[in-house]
Amino acid sequence: MMSTESNQGEANYPACIARIAQTLGRWDGPIVIATHADPDGDALGSALALKRALASLGKATHLPLTPPRYLSFLAEPDELSDPLRVLPEDALVAVLDVDVGPRLAGVPVAGTVVSEAAFTVVIDHHGTNNRTGNLVCVEPRRAATAQMVKDIIDALPLTWTPQLATPCLTGLLTDTGNFRFGNTTPEVLHAAGDLLSYGVAYSDLTDRLGWRHPDYFRMLGKVMSTVTFPLGGLAALAEITQAMRAEVGPTDDDSNDYVGLIRYAEGALVALFLREEPSDDPQPRTKVSVRARRGVSAQAICVSLGGGGHVAAAGATVREGLEGTKALVLAAVRAELVRAGYDVPEA
Numbered sequence: 001m002m003s004t005e006s007n008q009g010e011a012n013y014p015a016c017i018a019r020i021a022q023t024l025g026r027w028d029g030p031i032v033i034a035t036h037a038d039p040d041g042d043a044l045g046s047a048l049a050l051k052r053a054l055a056s057l058g059k060a061t062h063l064p065l066t067p068p069r070y071l072s073f074l075a076e077p078d079e080l081s082d083p084l085r086v087l088p089e090d091a092l093v094a095v096l097d098v099d100v101g102p103r104l105a106g107v108p109v110a111g112t113v114v115s116e117a118a119f120t121v122v123i124d125h126h127g128t129n130n131r132t133g134n135l136v137c138v139e140p141r142r143a144a145t146a147q148m149v150k151d152i153i154d155a156l157p158l159t160w161t162p163q164l165a166t167p168c169l170t171g172l173l174t175d176t177g178n179f180r181f182g183n184t185t186p187e188v189l190h191a192a193g194d195l196l197s198y199g200v201a202y203s204d205l206t207d208r209l210g211w212r213h214p215d216y217f218r219m220l221g222k223v224m225s226t227v228t229f230p231l232g233g234l235a236a237l238a239e240i241t242q243a244m245r246a247e248v249g250p251t252d253d254d255s256n257d258y259v260g261l262i263r264y265a266e267g268a269l270v271a272l273f274l275r276e277e278p279s280d281d282p283q284p285r286t287k288v289s290v291r292a293r294r295g296v297s298a299q300a301i302c303v304s305l306g307g308g309g310h311v312a313a314a315g316a317t318v319r320e321g322l323e324g325t326k327a328l329v330l331a332a333v334r335a336e337l338v339r340a341g342y343d344v345p346e347a
């Protein structure tokens with residue numbers, strides 16, 4: 001039985017990062033990098049930066065990940081692979097931006113273990129991480145997993161290039177809402193400044209990250225026509241259904257985009273976006289994205305629904321249809337608003 005090492009708080013963070021860099025740098029076998037299903041800019045960006053760094057050190061690397069269309073420009077097609085049903089012999093698995101559990105994609109998982117991994121490293125900035133693995137670094141005070149990967153790459157014997165810095169900066173940009181959210185610390189901006197100095201084409205990158213397929217804008221119109229302001233206007237709620245998908249066609253709908261728009265509804269403390277998921281099994285699933293402000297915790301709402309995330313932004317997948325999920329979500333939001341001391345009108 002291999003021992004588990006984990007950082008316990010900020011004091012041990014530099015040591016934990018150094019230990020991960022040392023472990024990765026010394027690993028002779030293949031290194032598989034894996035992140036959560038439905039990868040966002042931080043998941044893809046941090047994974048791609050780490051893969052490129054390790055490949056440049058001569059490691060055999062695998063990145064079994066399928067990016068959404070709007071992020072696919074970041075990766076060369078030959079850098080990504082299909083999900084691995086079986087791991088290569090003697091593989092170290094680096095798990096980024098998620099814990100070892102049901103949301104981890106691309107590698108075989110049994111419970112809280114990556115099946116047949118010779119060694120498992122976990123690097124994440126979500127405080128809700130279950131901290132299972134041989135070497136675990138969880139630091140909620142980092143704005144993005146990409147910020148932690150930058151620290152790891154800084155500790156590796158290599159020179160930064162635009163190819164390393166661009167995906168890393170992408171993770172910082174997307175997880176801080178382009179440096180607007182409360183997680184935008186001086187350290188984040190210093191890290192971003194470092195990455196810029198390594199030759200990132202910044203305005204090209206931020207422009208490209210905003211591109212969406214025309215069907216996205218057709219869908220946007222439909223999504224915005226669903227907006228309501230329940231709980232006396234303390235919440236803003238929008239949804240996307242399978243029927244809307246059937247009408248517009250399969251669009252690259254990123255929940256973050258939609259919830260990121262309605263979160264600015266004046267008076268709303270909580271923004272909610274519900275996405276009816278395609279499901280092969282008879283049990284329906286609905287993805288919930290939550291944003292919150294002013295003492296209201298999106299994390300508390302999502303943890304009560306079986307999900308996780310941060311205080312300002314969190315998510316969950318509920319095994320219910322859209323209407324059932326909506327009732328559960330509104331009850332959870334009401335409870336959290338009351339806990340946070342707000343007067344919520346009766347429905």
Ligand SMILES: [Mn+2]
Pocket residue numbers: 042043097125143144145175
């Ligand atoms: Mn992240």
